[in-house]
Every structure is written in structure tokens, then in C-alpha cells.
Amino acid sequence: MTASNPLLQDFDLPPYSAIRPEHVEPAISQILADNRGAIARLLESQPLETQHAAPDWAGLVLALDELNARLGRAWGPVSHLNAVCNSPELRAAYEACLPKLSEYWTEIGQNKPLFEAYAALAVSPESAGFDDGQKTLLAHALRDFRLSGIDLPEAEQQRYGAIQMQLSELTSRFSNQLLDATQAWTKHITDESALAGLPDSARAQMAQAAQAKELDGWLISLEFPSYYAVMTYADDRALREELYAAYCTRASDQGPNAGQFDNGPLMEQILDLRQELARLLGFAHYSELSLASKMAESTEQVLHFLRDLALRSKPFAASDLQELQAYATTQGCSELNSWDVGYFSEKLRQQRYSISQEQVRAWFPIDKVLSGLFAIVEKLYGIQIVELKGFDSWHPDVRLFEINEHGQHVGRFFFDLYARANKRGGAWMDGARDKRRAADGQLISPVANLVCNFTPAVNGQPALLTHDEVTTLFHEFGHGLHHLLTRVEHAGVSGINGVAWDAVELPSQFMENWCWEPEGLALISGHFESGEPLPQDLLEKMLEAKNFQSGLMMARQLEFSLFDFELHATHGDGRSVLQVIESIRDEVAVMRPPAYNRFANGFAHIFAGGYAAGYYSYKWAEVLSADAFSKFEEEGVLNPETGRAFREAILARGGSLAPMLLFVDFRGREPSIDALLRHSGLVEEVA
Numbered sequence: 001m002t003a004s005n006p007l008l009q010d011f012d013l014p015p016y017s018a019i020r021p022e023h024v025e026p027a028i029s030q031i032l033a034d035n036r037g038a039i040a041r042l043l044e045s046q047p048l049e050t051q052h053a054a055p056d057w058a059g060l061v062l063a064l065d066e067l068n069a070r071l072g073r074a075w076g077p078v079s080h081l082n083a084v085c086n087s088p089e090l091r092a093a094y095e096a097c098l099p100k101l102s103e104y105w106t107e108i109g110q111n112k113p114l115f116e117a118y119a120a121l122a123v124s125p126e127s128a129g130f131d132d133g134q135k136t137l138l139a140h141a142l143r144d145f146r147l148s149g150i151d152l153p154e155a156e157q158q159r160y161g162a163i164q165m166q167l168s169e170l171t172s173r174f175s176n177q178l179l180d181a182t183q184a185w186t187k188h189i190t191d192e193s194a195l196a197g198l199p200d201s202a203r204a205q206m207a208q209a210a211q212a213k214e215l216d217g218w219l220i221s222l223e224f225p226s227y228y229a230v231m232t233y234a235d236d237r238a239l240r241e242e243l244y245a246a247y248c249t250r251a252s253d254q255g256p257n258a259g260q261f262d263n264g265p266l267m268e269q270i271l272d273l274r275q276e277l278a279r280l281l282g283f284a285h286y287s288e289l290s291l292a293s294k295m296a297e298s299t300e301q302v303l304h305f306l307r308d309l310a311l312r313s314k315p316f317a318a319s320d321l322q323e324l325q326a327y328a329t330t331q332g333c334s335e336l337n338s339w340d341v342g343y344f345s346e347k348l349r350q351q352r353y354s355i356s357q358e359q360v361r362a363w364f365p366i367d368k369v370l371s372g373l374f375a376i377v378e379k380l381y382g383i384q385i386v387e388l389k390g391f392d393s394w395h396p397d398v399r400l401f402e403i404n405e406h407g408q409h410v411g412r413f414f415f416d417l418y419a420r421a422n423k424r425g426g427a428w429m430d431g432a433r434d435k436r437r438a439a440d441g442q443l444i445s446p447v448a449n450l451v452c453n454f455t456p457a458v459n460g461q462p463a464l465l466t467h468d469e470v471t472t473l474f475h476e477f478g479h480g481l482h483h484l485l486t487r488v489e490h491a492g493v494s495g496i497n498g499v500a501w502d503a504v505e506l507p508s509q510f511m512e513n514w515c516w517e518p519e520g521l522a523l524i525s526g527h528f529e530s531g532e533p534l535p536q537d538l539l540e541k542m543l544e545a546k547n548f549q550s551g552l553m554m555a556r557q558l559e560f561s562l563f564d565f566e567l568h569a570t571h572g573d574g575r576s577v578l579q580v581i582e583s584i585r586d587e588v589a590v591m592r593p594p595a596y597n598r599f600a601n602g603f604a605h606i607f608a609g610g611y612a613a614g615y616y617s618y619k620w621a622e623v624l625s626a627d628a629f630s631k632f633e634e635e636g637v638l639n640p641e642t643g644r645a646f647r648e649a650i651l652a653r654g655g656s657l658a659p660m661l662l663f664v665d666f667r668g669r670e671p672s673i674d675a676l677l678r679h680s681g682l683v684e685e686v687a
């Protein structure tokens, strides 16, 4: 098996097409066993017992990097395929490995001799010559040993391990049930009049989805492009309501598939276990544990930050809603419901600015957007991006690009851009391989996977993006650049590794700004037939419409952030998940969804992703990203000097220094909230 198992080979890029579910478990088991042996030998060879000699960097940190890299080389492609090409067989193989991996990581986190070796290295004579990155890496390592229960008595250490193992299974099940619930519901339409209001692109995509299942007519699904099109454009109010109900009850005890994929019990178990974990480690609750590795200093600081923003934005949200209701009334809708908001917002936007998301699509064909995006970052950061051909892939739509600088290879990234069946929803960047200097001196270059769920190409036309989709692409590309343009060569703090989670959205939200700048738009837009740039009047309308209903948007994001943070801070006080979200809505929301809404059951960010008691990170980092961008507003949005300065201060240094230090280094002062409020239109106009 070893000889023929592609996951055990030494490859440059993963041999995706050769990976089979039956390769997964044997490869992971083999690597875990090998690594355990190697760690034991490594510790034996470390001169821990003598007073004079301390472990050295290469013998300890680099040796462990090597073991982690081998594990990551096998597990990375498996977990990636599980997300983008899910199948029952792969899912079973993936899940079979989760407890083994959880056990392995707990074992490392609680390995006393290993901890002592790190502690000794941190105060060794060699450490006097360490750079910032090395020092930070060691400090993080020692912190993470503590957060893994290194100081606990044995029985509690075992309980810690059992909790982690259960959590990894439960969060994976949460994600699976959400995917299954999303796939389980479709609506077959045979009478085109039901689709009145929908743009041609959406109809074409729905017809394509029907054909793929050998049906005539159109197939509406809960995949985002389909859901979004109906909620934004369908004149048929009953259809909108039906789709809304199906979408916001996914994986719950409500709606058309009530109880079939219910994440409710899982959520309670996940919250119980997180709470227990936090207490075990000496924290008051899980939100406090979450902050132990973040930029924010205390739960009070986070709550104050969110509540202050809520207070400032609520009047804007209320007047946005009033305006929308007034407009809807003129259109014969006297009572605005959740399934009307997107629809009338779009109509009002069209009336006021004569511009629609759909109309601008024609100016954002994928290749133009990509070439413009690349031109912007090439100018700002002094890099070159070229497309590579002839590589192994998991789907024919996938593309591969290389970044070069002064003719030198920097890194590569895969794009997997379009929504399809058996692919997890949303958009994300995953650091597939870390930049690092190996013990033998070889420099390993980074690789990133960028995944989105855009509307696919239909009717032989190129894929045409909405401006929202363009913004998402820029966002994920910002994460990608953070991972790829690092100059740090220590794996633990290179790229996005070791970056405090509430600072990690800085480079991503920062990149979104170029989607709104005339100079940026000129580069990323061009009509897919005529090639003509976005007309000036359309551009002006887009800019005018930028902060259309930004108060409502802000209120919604604050609702999610406060809900997540409160939930993890107060779990166990007798309130249910629903009661917590209701109390947050009392505080910040200006509109209530129907009682059957089960938003939390699909909130994968906090129940299956890394954002537990950390969803506030988006807003927290937006203060940083907006303020960082304001320097470009002052000095020119395509100013290469400002771009280089941002790259060297923030992108290049990854997790090697505390985020506040990096920010101050770039901006010359601590961050201020003013730019965020101004960019979001949340300041009173002064005449």
C-alpha cells in the first residue's frame, strides 16, 4: 500500500486525481505512527538533563516543522477535497481520521519533555540571537502548550483530550448536515412565468441545473447564486417566501426538511464541551479562552467595541428600514417581511441610482476581473503573476497561477471559483503549504487554495460576476497575498500562521477597497462583448450606491458578532441558543425574522469553522483595514511606495510580531475607528 499510496509520496503539488478515499486512513495512520517515533527519538537526542547544553533551534523547531509538513502534505489535500468534492466514501475516510488527529495533537500539546525543550530553548544562549519571528514563535508555542492543558493533572488532561476529540467530530458533523440539508432541497419549475423578474443569467443557470439532472425546465436550489437570485429578483412573493423558509431552516427542526439534518442538538453539545474546556483551563467561559490568543485584550473590550458600533449604527439602520418600508408600500407591500427585504432593496436601488447588480455583470467577465486584480497587486507590490498549465487538479474549472518577483519564484495559488454540487458553500482561502526554510537550508515556497461559489458560466458566455462577487474575490485574494507574500521563513509564523485571528481579516478586507476606487474599477471592468470599460455614469452611480442601506448591513453584522460572543460567554445560564439570539435582536436589530428562522443552525463560521467567540474579528479588523487604506487615500490608491510599505510592514511579516506593532509601523499611529465609519457612510453629513 505504501508504495502505491499517493499521499505517502514526496510531491510538489498534490496528485489530486490519484487520491482515492481508500488511501486516506492508511496514509494518515502511517504518518502519525512515524511522527510519534520521530518525536520520541528527537527528545532522546536533546541534551535536556545537562545544565550546560540546551536544545537547539534546528534540532527541535525545524525537526518538528518537518514532521508537521509531512502530515500537512497528506492531510491538506484530503480535507480540501472533502470540502470541494465531497462524496460519501471520502467523507467516511475523512471522519475516520479526525479522532486520530485530535488525539495526536492533544498528545503533542501535553508532551511534557517537548514543552520543557521549548521552554529551555526560549532561555538558551542561542535565543539571544533569535529574530522577532523566532521569539514570537517560541512564545506562542509555550502559550499553546498551556492552552492544551500541559499544567493540568493527568485526569484532567485526559478529559481535555476527550473533549477535543468529540469537538472535532461534532463540528465536522455540523458541516456535513448543513451541506446535506442544502443539497436536499430543490424546486423544479416547468412554467417559466413563475420566474418572472429573474434575470436571464439566473434562468440560464437554473436551466443548466435542471439539464444536469435530466429534467426539463428550471431547477432552483439552495446554493447561494440560485438562492440570491430568487430573493433579489423574483416578483413572485410566494416563491420568495418558500425559498426563504427553506434556506433559513436548513439543518434544523423547522421548514420543509424539519428534523432530517437537525444541527440543534449538536450545537448544544458543542457549546457544552467548549464551556467545559474553558473552565478546565481556568477561564471563566469560552469567550475568555478565545481571547487568550487574540489581539483584543478582554471580553469587556470586545463587548464595548461592538455595543459602541451598534449604538452608532442603529439610527442609520432604522432610517434605512423606514425608507425601504415606505418604498415597498408604494409598490403595494404594506408589511415588509424578511423575504421582501432583498427584493425591494434591489428595486429601490434601481429606482434611486438606476443601477442593478445584474446590469453591471456584463462589465465583469472573469478574465477581465482577474487581469485587473493582478495588475493592481503587481503595481502595488512589485510582483508578477502568470498562469500555469498542465497540472493535476480536482475539477476542470480549477486554475493555477504563479507569483514571481524579479524573476524569482514566490509562490502559487489555485482558484476554484464556481458553485457546484458537493462543494461546500461560501468562500475561503486555505494555506495549502507554508513558506519555510528547512533544516537542510532549502527554501520551501508557499501554496494557497482560493475557493469561491460564484455563478458559473452559462450559455457559452464567460462567467460574469456581480460586483459583490468581485468584492469577495478581492477579499479572498487579500488572504492569499498575506499567505504568499510573506518574507518570514519560520513555518509557525510565516504567512497567516500565528496571526491573531482578530487581525487576520485585515489584508482581506483591505483588498476590497480597490473594487470601489475608480482607478481600480478601470482595471477590473470591461464589457464581455465590446471590451469597453465601465461607462463613467455607471461608475458614478455605483459609487453613489456604495453605502446604500449600509446601516442595515452593519446592524446585521453586529447582530451576528454579538450573538456569537454572548453565546460563548453566557452558555450554561439556562438560556437556549434561540433565547440568546432573541435578546441580542432586542438590543441591535431593527427588524425581526419570522419565529421559524433557524439562522444559527447554518452558522458554520462559529460551529464548524474557526470563528467561535471570534466572529467579531471581521469588524475588529475592519477598523484596521479601513484605517490602513486611508493612507492610500491620502497618498494615491495605486501608489507603489505606499503599496511596498504595506507589503513590508503587514503582508511580509505575518505572525512574526504582534499585530498592533505591525499596524503602528505602517500607519505611524494606533488605529482609529473614523475611517471605518466614514467608509460605511455612518457619519452625519456636515454641510
Ligand SMILES: [Zn+2]
Pocket (backbone or CB within 6 Å): 475, 479, 505, 508
Ligand atoms: Zn476573510
